[in-house]
Amino acid sequence: MRAASPLRAAAAAAAVLAALALTACGDTLQDKPVPHNELEKMVVSPFAVYWVGASFQAMQLTDAGPDPSGAFTVQYGNCVQGGQGTCTPPLRIVTNPDNSFLPGGETPTAATTLRGVPAKLTEAGRAVAIPTGPVVVDIYASDATLAKAAARAMVAINRPSNPGEPLPAPQPDTGFGSKPLPSQQPVGGKLPS
Secondary structure (H helix, E strand, O other), X not given: OOOOOHHHHHHHHHHHHHHHHHHHOOOOOOOOOOOHHHHHHHHOOOOOXXXXXXXXXXXXXXXXXXXXXOOEEEEEOOOOEOOOOOOEOOEEEEEEOOOOOOOOOOOOOEEEEEOOEEEEEEHHHOEEEEEEEOEEEEEEEOOHHHHHHHHHHOEEXXXXXXXXXXXXXXXXXXXXXXXXXXXXXXXXXXOOO
């Protein structure tokens, strides 16, 4: 039996290390298709829920669904900062049924008109708040050009609409924020856990 040459042993070790290094470089988020039941929740929502389709500017829809407040979020592309649980995607669109709340607080804003309705721009145009109908649509993008393109292209997933057409005028406060959420309602005399 011959002993392995030092050159062969070094080559084998290098191949193993290269394979390990390549597997360590993989995307830790592992893109998964958005489950149909999450999209169905958006379709059957009692209020218009906005998105820009299954993909937008070569970015796939990577997450969609409701949050505990009743708002719906759709996310496009992989994280540009953070990781699982702290992801900052290139594009996120949030439809909030509480039209009494316009985000931004004390942040300096610029007023503009988008698709026939007043809108607020913050973060140098990377964040756009658009009150339309009974909702507020918030767009958060990695740059102002992407945010503006999404504002022009967004449509309701559950209402007939076309990209670029005028949006419905903002409605007066619908009172959504003053109503208890389903999780805050007593069930059989006690709050759900």
